[in-house]
Amino acid sequence: MMVKKHYNQLLERVAEGKKSFAILIDPDKAGEIHLATVIAQAAKHQVDYFFVGGSLITTKSFNDTISFIKKHSAIPVIIFPGNSLHLDENADALLFLSLISGRNPEFLIGQQVVAAPRLKGTSLEVLPTGYILVDGGKPTTVSYISNTTPIPADKPEIVAATALAGELMGLKLIYLDSGSGALFPVSTLTLQTVRKWISTPIIVGGGIDTPEKAKACWDAGADIVVVGNAIEKDVKLIEKFAGVKQKANK
Numbered sequence: 001m002m003v004k005k006h007y008n009q010l011l012e013r014v015a016e017g018k019k020s021f022a023i024l025i026d027p028d029k030a031g032e033i034h035l036a037t038v039i040a041q042a043a044k045h046q047v048d049y050f051f052v053g054g055s056l057i058t059t060k061s062f063n064d065t066i067s068f069i070k071k072h073s074a075i076p077v078i079i080f081p082g083n084s085l086h087l088d089e090n091a092d093a094l095l096f097l098s099l100i101s102g103r104n105p106e107f108l109i110g111q112q113v114v115a116a117p118r119l120k121g122t123s124l125e126v127l128p129t130g131y132i133l134v135d136g137g138k139p140t141t142v143s144y145i146s147n148t149t150p151i152p153a154d155k156p157e158i159v160a161a162t163a164l165a166g167e168l169m170g171l172k173l174i175y176l177d178s179g180s181g182a183l184f185p186v187s188t189l190t191l192q193t194v195r196k197w198i199s200t201p202i203i204v205g206g207g208i209d210t211p212e213k214a215k216a217c218w219d220a221g222a223d224i225v226v227v228g229n230a231i232e233k234d235v236k237l238i239e240k241f242a243g244v245k246q247k248a249n250k
Helices: 007-016 032-044 061-072 106-118 142-148 156-168 188-197 209-222 229-233 238-246
Strands: 020-025 049-053 079-080 093-099 125-133 173-177 200-204 224-225
Touching: 007 200, 020 200, 020 238, 032 061, 032 156, 032 224, 032 238, 049 061, 061 079, 093 106, 093 173, 125 142, 125 156, 142 173, 156 173, 156 188, 173 188, 188 200, 209 224, 209 238, 224 238, 229 238
Parallel strands: 020 049, 020 224, 049 079, 079 093, 093 125, 125 173, 173 200, 200 224
Antiparallel strands: none
């Protein structure tokens, strides 16, 4: 497996106090015309990462989407897998997710065991990531597919303790997610609490549909903010999210 190039670069950014912005691409919804527009806007406004994946991918477009992005963009492509089938060596890195907020062994370690032999010896940079679901106001695909219950939104200490457990187990990233299409994102109180408890870089996604919400997440301690649905609906929002990130980095 490759040297931790992108992870080390992220650590450098975190050490410098710089925030990162990732666009989540759902292959089921990423037609080439839309994707080309997203790529052009992302390059223009210095987006840091493309995350590709989702809880349920029903078409064969996963590999095609990654290939298209790599052909037309220099922005790192990181796989956000929903299961062990979502692998593609053309990507730059993979979030090796363990759903540590749930108690379903299939997503704590089962899918990882299946994927590990395929990952061994590939060029993918593997990023061990503690994945934590936080209630976002309504049931989401990820909670249904994983058969796990999100941590209640008003229990920041439980979220923080779960994140700390992941850090102490050696996981390199913590991903707080309220799920695609959530009514509201992970709260600033939760992010602030987790930030006080851990030193691991924090990724946050789900329900972040305005630049103001993204700013609140960065201000509360998130290192990477991930936006998906909002950009699917309005590509022009990329400029606004990127503008907020630039202000946060000054």
